[in-house]
Amino acid sequence: MVVELISVGTEILLGNIVNTNAAYLSEKCAGLGLSCYHQSVVGDNEGRLEETLRLALKRSDIVILSGGLGPTKDDLTKEVTAKVFGKTLYEDAHTKERIAGFFSQMRNGQVTENNWKQAMVPEGARVVDNHNGTAPGLIIEENGKTAILLPGPPNEIKPMFERDIVPYLNNLVPEGIYSKMVKLCSIGESKAETLVSDLLEGQSNPTIAPYAKTGEVHFRITARAADEKEADRLIEPVIRYMYRLFGDNIFATSEEVTLEDAVVELLEEKGLTLTTAESCTAGLLAGRIMNVAGASKVYNEGYITYSNEAKERLLGVKHETLESFGAVSARTASEMAEGAAKAANASASVSVTGIAGPDGGTGEKPVGLVYVGCQVNGKIRTEEFRFTGNRAKNREYAVVRALTVLWEQLMEA
Amino acid sequence: MVVELISVGTEILLGNIVNTNAAYLSEKCAGLGLSCYHQSVVGDNEGRLEETLRLALKRSDIVILSGGLGPTKDDLTKEVTAKVFGKTLYEDAHTKERIAGFFSQMRNGQVTENNWKQAMVPEGARVVDNHNGTAPGLIIEENGKTAILLPGPPNEIKPMFERDIVPYLNNLVPEGIYSKMVKLCSIGESKAETLVSDLLEGQSNPTIAPYAKTGEVHFRITARAADEKEADRLIEPVIRYMYRLFGDNIFATSEEVTLEDAVVELLEEKGLTLTTAESCTAGLLAGRIMNVAGASKVYNEGYITYSNEAKERLLGVKHETLESFGAVSARTASEMAEGAAKAANASASVSVTGIAGPDGGTGEKPVGLVYVGCQVNGKIRTEEFRFTGNRAKNREYAVVRALTVLWEQLMEA
Numbered sequence: 001m002v003v004e005l006i007s008v009g010t011e012i013l014l015g016n017i018v019n020t021n022a023a024y025l026s027e028k029c030a031g032l033g034l035s036c037y038h039q040s041v042v043g044d045n046e047g048r049l050e051e052t053l054r055l056a057l058k059r060s061d062i063v064i065l066s067g068g069l070g071p072t073k074d075d076l077t078k079e080v081t082a083k084v085f086g087k088t089l090y091e092d093a094h095t096k097e098r099i100a101g102f103f104s105q106m107r108n109g110q111v112t113e114n115n116w117k118q119a120m121v122p123e124g125a126r127v128v129d130n131h132n133g134t135a136p137g138l139i140i141e142e143n144g145k146t147a148i149l150l151p152g153p154p155n156e157i158k159p160m161f162e163r164d165i166v167p168y169l170n171n172l173v174p175e176g177i178y179s180k181m182v183k184l185c186s187i188g189e190s191k192a193e194t195l196v197s198d199l200l201e202g203q204s205n206p207t208i209a210p211y212a213k214t215g216e217v218h219f220r221i222t223a224r225a226a227d228e229k230e231a232d233r234l235i236e237p238v239i240r241y242m243y244r245l246f247g248d249n250i251f252a253t254s255e256e257v258t259l260e261d262a263v264v265e266l267l268e269e270k271g272l273t274l275t276t277a278e279s280c281t282a283g284l285l286a287g288r289i290m291n292v293a294g295a296s297k298v299y300n301e302g303y304i305t306y307s308n309e310a311k312e313r314l315l316g317v318k319h320e321t322l323e324s325f326g327a328v329s330a331r332t333a334s335e336m337a338e339g340a341a342k343a344a345n346a347s348a349s350v351s352v353t354g355i356a357g358p359d360g361g362t363g364e365k366p367v368g369l370v371y372v373g374c375q376v377n378g379k380i381r382t383e384e385f386r387f388t389g390n391r392a393k394n395r396e397y398a399v400v401r402a403l404t405v406l407w408e409q410l411m412e413a
Numbered sequence: 414m415v416v417e418l419i420s421v422g423t424e425i426l427l428g429n430i431v432n433t434n435a436a437y438l439s440e441k442c443a444g445l446g447l448s449c450y451h452q453s454v455v456g457d458n459e460g461r462l463e464e465t466l467r468l469a470l471k472r473s474d475i476v477i478l479s480g481g482l483g484p485t486k487d488d489l490t491k492e493v494t495a496k497v498f499g500k501t502l503y504e505d506a507h508t509k510e511r512i513a514g515f516f517s518q519m520r521n522g523q524v525t526e527n528n529w530k531q532a533m534v535p536e537g538a539r540v541v542d543n544h545n546g547t548a549p550g551l552i553i554e555e556n557g558k559t560a561i562l563l564p565g566p567p568n569e570i571k572p573m574f575e576r577d578i579v580p581y582l583n584n585l586v587p588e589g590i591y592s593k594m595v596k597l598c599s600i601g602e603s604k605a606e607t608l609v610s611d612l613l614e615g616q617s618n619p620t621i622a623p624y625a626k627t628g629e630v631h632f633r634i635t636a637r638a639a640d641e642k643e644a645d646r647l648i649e650p651v652i653r654y655m656y657r658l659f660g661d662n663i664f665a666t667s668e669e670v671t672l673e674d675a676v677v678e679l680l681e682e683k684g685l686t687l688t689t690a691e692s693c694t695a696g697l698l699a700g701r702i703m704n705v706a707g708a709s710k711v712y713n714e715g716y717i718t719y720s721n722e723a724k725e726r727l728l729g730v731k732h733e734t735l736e737s738f739g740a741v742s743a744r745t746a747s748e749m750a751e752g753a754a755k756a757a758n759a760s761a762s763v764s765v766t767g768i769a770g771p772d773g774g775t776g777e778k779p780v781g782l783v784y785v786g787c788q789v790n791g792k793i794r795t796e797e798f799r800f801t802g803n804r805a806k807n808r809e810y811a812v813v814r815a816l817t818v819l820w821e822q823l824m825e826a
Contacts, residue, residue: 010622011622011624012435012436012439012452013439013443013449013450013451013452014439014440014443014633015435015436015437015438015439015440015441015442015443016440016633017436018431018433018436019431019435022425022428022432022454023425023428023430023431023432024428025428026425026426026427026428027427027429028428030427036426036427037426037455037456037458038453038454038461038465039425039426039453039454040451040452040453041451041452041453042450042451043450048450048451052451055468070602070625071603074623102801105781105799105800105801112601112603114603114606114607115603131801131802131803132801132803132806153625155802155805155806155809159803209427209429211429276696276717278696280703282696282699282700282702282703282712282715283689283691283696283697283698283699283700283703283715283717284696284697285696286695286717287694287695287696287697287700287808289695290693290695290696290717290719291804291808293770293771293772293804294772296719296720299695299719300719300720300722301716301717301718301720301723301727302695302717302719303714303715303716303717304689304696304699304714304715304716304717305714306703306709306712306713306714306715307709307714309713310713310757314714344723357706359706359707391704391706392704395700395704
């Protein structure tokens with residue numbers, strides 16, 4: 001089965017946004033065993049969109065269009081696709097009701113006339129509810145060709161794809177494709193790839209593909225098999241081998257499990273509670289941990305201490321420590337973690353202090369220097385990092401490294 | 414002049430990497446006044462690359478190809494382009510020397526036989542030196558059509574584009590392109606577009622394009638003009654008109670300024686200091702504000718109070734308030750903001766309490782119910798929101814709405 005992607009949006013052609021949807025959809029389709037040979041981007045232009053869609057339908061079985069489903073006159077994806085398939089549009093009562101419901105739940109949520117445009121769907125199309133926005137997804141099938149229309153915003157397209165499009169596509173592929181993800185932290189991409197290179201080379205079923213994420217390395221192991229049981233027989237030996245290679249670095253063997261999930265699970269398992277003390281990350285670390293539903297079981301409170309005075313008053317960092325070693329030091333990170341645990345009466349704590357940039361760096365303490373402190377059951381550890389990104393990137397890395405240090409400490413606890 | 418981009422690489426089709434080169438090249442080309450109507454991605458496949466290039470040359474004046482210039486047999490971009498233009502390849506002595514020099518400067522730098530493939534160039538092509546890698550850039554002109562071949566790695570393509578391709582393209586375009594961004598919060602996309610629809614309709618120079626972001630609406634106003642002064646003459650009246658329409662909702666008229674930038678600037682301007690008290694967002698709000706470099710001037714500390722006990726102890730929320738109204742209530746949000754300001758000795762504060770989901774909702778207080786409290790110079794305001802996303806989205810919206818309420822309060826202060 002050959003799939004092709006068309007991203008619709010002048011903002012992509014102008015370079016206003018990076019086309020992350022295409023990367024997301026490509027990875028998903030590859031994981032489902034679909035071949036993808038072409039991707040295109042066109043603007044919100046009727047003639048060019050039509051031409052691009054016709055070409056795509058000629059050379060591929062399934063065309064996934066994303067974007068251009070909004071309420072404005074600019075948004076043409078649905079209209080053009082209906083035209084190409086020779087379908088007329090009608091107002092779908094169910095979708096109209098869903099849109100009305102969506103607006104009634106919003107503050108100042110007034111439906112304007114153009115919103116009803118989103119309730120118009122091509123005859124015969126399958127309507128896929130959007131649980132995070134107004135534009136529905138649409139699946140149109142005809143003469144062995146399929147067009148799948150999805151909304152552009154990443155927070156709408158991703159949940160819709162996972163929930164409704166994956167099962168739909170899975171049904172189309174005769175041999176099942178099964179994959180498992182092995183996720184590592186605390187190891188570099190090239191080192192991980194070098195270690196696994198013999199596996200990467202020889203394998204055709206299952207295949208092993210590396211994906212580098214910020215501070216993490218993921219390996220997707222994909223098998224073609226008649227059923228899940230056969231797939232497991234193919235995949236399991238590879239995972240066992242990777243555990244022998246990387247045991248200490250593997251935090252998950254499932255697509256869905258994030259590093260913060262792994263951390264919260266360990267906290268629960270060991271009956272620990274956590275608190276956080278953040279300077280340069282200023283809440284991003286806590287914010288990420290608390291994205292885990294139910295994390296409230298292991299987390300009650302946290303501290304954002306940007307100023308030295310706050311570090312002293314809220315966390316009990318010693319005045320002399322700040323004077324002698326500075327706010328960005330292993331000693332301060334250690335006292336932050338210790339003080340936070342005491343103040344919050346928590347059995348585990350993690351702290352971050354550093355220079356995110358662009359200002360504030362010195363020869364001795366350059367931009368990107370970050371210390372993480374971590375305390376579990378009274379045992380304290382600190383780590384020094386030197387990042388080389390911009391402010392946002394340095395803070396993002398600091399969060400991942402702090403999570404990694406915490407995960408390692410929890411594994412040993 | 415119409416430009417078109419072709420990105421060559423199987424790794425993009427598989428979703429292993431995000432196509433940031435396309436975003437980079439698009440933005441650059443738009444800035445140079447080139448129109449871009451099409452972008453494509455193809456793998457390292459001779460037939461498909463040839464077909465894609467022929468189509469691109471038919472509909473566009475300039476085709477920029479990136480990637481596929483490496484030393485391996487897989488890399489075909491140069492060979493296919495030479496074929497399409499009917500050119501043979503010859504070994505370019507200058508490039509061969511440059512490649513040899515490149516390797517001699519590297520540690521362990523051994524030229525392997527296949528590296529000399531990169532010294533082969535099409536007859537008549539202009540060779541563009543690569544100062545950060547081995548593959549040269551190439552410009553091939555024939556019959557009013559131009560193909561520009563650039564290496565794939567971002568650290569090679571960007572400096573080469575800035576240094577040699579920008580001047581080349583600049584020579585081709587008579588008029589420049591200038592744009593300004595008007596950014597609004599506290600208003601829905603469709604409402605904003607409805608209000609501005611007459612402007613959107615009639616304009617051809619400048620053009621006005623809307624962009625929806627989470628909780629924000631951006632309008633890009635783009636003019637074609639001989640110079641910046643003429644562009645300003647075209648753009649300024651539109652901005653003045655938008656101020657009449659949206660004055661209270663406009664927080665920035667510049668591409669670079671974010672909502673948190675606007676908030677921090679107002680705090681500085683008015684000599685105020687800020688603190689935060691977060692429950693369901695658990696640090697994300699503070700984390701976003703502190704992404705503003707230099708925000709430490711207006712922010713010393715913040716509180717993450719997930720448990721009721723933490724709300725009472727750290728922020729002085731009354732026990733009776735939590736008992737009678739619950740943790741997710743306007744009253745609690747208000748006491749959180751008030752208490753945080755007192756505890757941090759800050760003149761402004763913002764608080765968030767809500768039910769992010771997926772659990773914890775009730776009939777009376779459903780998932781997505783969020784209260785924001787905001788206090789500026791002793792004046793308190795609370796707002797109720799009902800979001801309909803998943804946990805991550807509800808938290809993201811809560812952050813933007815809290816920033817918006819704070820911005821509004823600061824504007825009035």
